[in-house]
Structures are given as structure tokens and as C-alpha cells.
Amino acid sequence: MIVLGIETSCDETAAAVVTGEARILAHHLLSQLEEHRPFGGIVPEIAARAHLQHIDRMIDRSMTEAKVSFADLDGVAATAGPGLIGGVMVGVMTAKAIAAVHSLAFLAVNHLEGHALSARLIDKVPFPYLLLLVSGGHCQLLVVEGVGRYRRLGTTIDDAIGEAFDKVSKMLGLGFPGGAAVENAAKAGDEGRFRLPRPLRGRPGCHFSFSGLKTAVRHAIAALPPGPLAEADIADICASFQAAAGDVLIDRSIHAMDEVLALRPETRTLVVAGGVAANRYLRRRLKALCADRGITFVAPPPALCTDNAAMIAWAGIERLRLGLTDGLDFAPRPRWPLDPDAPPAAGAGVKA
């Protein structure tokens, strides 16, 4: 089985060709960072324009490198939501068109399911497993029971964790995007220098909150002497912030492990996925937690944590095996929760 995957839901234009044996035959990605950087964040219309300009070239390169012709494919999978809808539509229409030419299966993939199943592309992790999904748009703990079957244990009630990294980076003048910048600056920092809050730590449940932490960072910066920030201050703030964010992830993951033990005691794996899962400090801490608790820790390599098309192709393969194909009339979904039955989290807004 061979599937072409297409990802255009945020600021990466990506295509990949993946086999049913979990071999990534080709994988091409174009980051639009330089186009968005002057705006200090992602501009949806700029993203959509760039996706249209580049996606066919990414697909062409991937097909050539994989030495596969369109007629050899079993299906075409595209991220069909959630995400910036203008870009999602470009990927979905491209995929539908390719599928129509060669009468291939079309697979409308939930971007979050792409992240959720990426561990099975790397490690053949059996269901069920606990998933910590951490990115610029999401922060959730879920039980992955099977393809298309998710039980949400907790979500952020305000900002996503990646958003908090971006905002701290912006406050410190480290630019956009902030994840890697904050992580790098933190390496030389003293995480004990600034006393920052650990929102919701010790409270029951598995929800997250990062807005208070972000505000505390703002106050800490304001309390520093006027003028340009010293390198050491920047490093200490980053380290203190990252440590606080890590404590929150650990505390909430422990709650989730306890909850899942009661619900599905056979769950012995924690998977961390999403762009923030590329953060090596957070990976180290979660790995140590899993070692303490006798649980297997799985994190895809960083290139498969951030947005990519290989995970979309793989989710397409998992769905195609179960016959979960979609019609060419599929409507892209700007909002698409993995667990639609989860009760709304107070204040979670669109990110739930």
C-alpha cells in the first residue's frame, strides 16, 4: 500500500510518500517562516497564497524521489482540518484532484490524528496509549483507543503551550517562532532565579492553563532594570519559564496516567507529539517521569513532531486499511476535535 500525504494547515507546505510497511519513501517540506517573520506571527492569507504556489512542486519532488507514479498510489491523504482554512482548502483540493484523475481513494485526515498516530509510523505502538499533544494550537491529554477513537482527558483552558513559548520569546525579543529560541536561550540559564507559577498544579483533573504563567513572565521582565535585557536575564527567564511549563506537563501527565490506569489498565505507553514535543528539555523530563512509573515513553524524532506530511500519509494508510475513505464532497473543517464527545472545558474557546 502506498499513500501520498499533503499538509497545508499552518505554515509548512509539505508532501510525503509512505508505504503500508511504514517506510517513508520521500518527504519534502517548505517552511514559510521568512514570509511570516516580518509580521511577528502567521498571517493566514499569506500562508494560503504560499501553499498554492508551492504544493504541486513539493508533491512532484516527493513522487520523483519515491520513484512512484500517481497510478501506483492507493490513496491520497490531505489534512482537512483543523487549521487555517484557506491553506487547508488548497491541500484538500489538490488531493481530491489527484484522486479524481486516477480514481484513487481520498482520505480527509484530521491533522491532530496525524500527530496522534505518528508514533505508530516510527514505533508500531499498540493501542491503547496515552497521548500528550503539545503544539502551537493545542495542549491536550488523550487516550488513543484506536484509529478515529479518542477519549480526551484534559485540554488547555486558555493558551496552548506552544503559544506560551511564542509569547515569551516575543517579550524577550527572541523573535518568531519562539519554541527553539526559548529552548536554546534556556540552556545557559538558572531555572531557580525567577519564581514563576505552575498553573493548576496539584489540582484534580488533567486540564492545562498557561495564561497566568505568561503574565508572570511579563511581570518578571517588567521588574528588571530598564534598558536592553542582559543575556543572562534572558537565559534565566527562559530557563525558569521552561521549568515551570515542564512541571505543569509532568503534573498533568501524572494525573492522566492515574486516570487511564483506572479506565484502561492495559495502557502502558505515553506518546508525546506535536511541535512542542521537539523540545529536548521537555522530552527529557517526560522520559524520566515514564522511567519512574515503569511506562514506555515514545516521542517521534523532532522532524516528525513538527508539522509534516509523512504523518498525514501514515494516518491515511491507517484509515484506508479500515476502509475509512472520504467522498470528493468532503467539506474541510476549521474546527475538528479528536474527541467530539468531550465536555467543553471552561474558557478553552476554540482550542478545545
Next chain:
Amino acid sequence: MKILALDTAVSACSVALWRDGGVRARRYELIERGHAEALMPMVEDVLAAAGERILGLDLLAVTIGPGAFTGLRIGLAAARGMALASALPCLGVTTLEAVAYGIPEAERKARTVLVALNSKTEIIFAQLFLADLEPLSPPLALAADGLARDIPRSPLLIAGDAAGLAAQRLTESGIETALSSAPALPDAAVVAAIAARRWRPGQALPPPSPLYLRRPAAIPAKNGGRR
């Protein structure tokens, strides 16, 4: 020559199949939204009605704008995707041309043609053509209020879904106008006819690019995203 033509750029969604000098199958729907859902099933309907498949065609054609940003990208992404997977050439036609070519020849005679399309903002997309449809101006994005300033003072035949508004503003400024009886929106059948005139069999084409005429609405951060 067999051509499949698409349009999703404005408030309509249409697909047409051209074969042997005429349109053999056509679907046309007036829809404000939902083009991403409607388009490919319409393509499959049209192909089935004409007894054709994409791999047996000679050419694809699509409107490139100006129009709704998301709408024109839907048609372009589909057309470019089909072109990539079939190795067929794909020709881009502007929405303004598609409306202009819908005007009956007798109506155009000895007149300057203005096509005016609604952008859903204060801007009108406009282009002037001679009676034989030779372009007299490039495609323009003009403020409705300043229309008279940018348009020559000669009797005008106006077509497009902003024709009424344009005529009103131009008449106020003393310009003689008449409204065309042509369809106010692009139609894939007309797109196919234009493509049939322009494309030489065997001619390779670069992928068609969108014609937005307007920049994305975004304000650069004061310091390039830095503090």
C-alpha cells in the same frame, strides 16, 4: 480538442467540457460558499455526462481571478492538482475576460466594454476592452467612488455583477452607460471557449498563477516581530 474548464472564483461554481468545437456538458451553480465541496463532484458529473475521463483530455482551463481569494484558490488548486497528476497543460483565464467573452457580439459593436466585478469590499475589479475584446486596460482594482476618474469618458457597455453599481457611479459623473445582457458572473463554458481559441495543440504551459490584485490584509510588526 477536449477541454475541461472550471470556475470557482466568484459567487458561482461551474464546470464545462468542450469537445469538437462546442460545450458538450456543463454544470453551473450559484453558490456563495461551499465551492470546496461542490467542485469535484461537478467535475465527475460533467465527465460522466460527456463520457470522458481526465486522462483522455487535451487541456484543462481555470479562472485565476480576480475574485474571492479562497474561492479562486479552490479552482486553481484543483486544476493544478489535475494537471500535475495527468501531465495535461492547464490554461488560466481571468474572471474579467470570462465575463467579457459572454457578451454577445452585436451588443459590443462600436462600444467600449467595461467589466466590473464585486470584490465584497469597497473595491471593484474592473477591466476595459475594445468592442472586439482586445484589452484596453490591465485588470484593475478600483475604489467604487473613484471609478469615474479612472475610466475614459466614452459610451460604455458594462457587464459583471458590479455593473449596476459601476453604472450608477459613472452616470453621476456624466458618463453615458448601458448595461449588458450578458451573464454577470464567469461561466466555465465561456472559459472553455476562450481556452479553445488560445491554446495551440501540443503547446506546453506553466501552471496558472492566481491574479489577486490585492495584497493580504496584514500589518508588519513594528520591529519585525522582535521587541
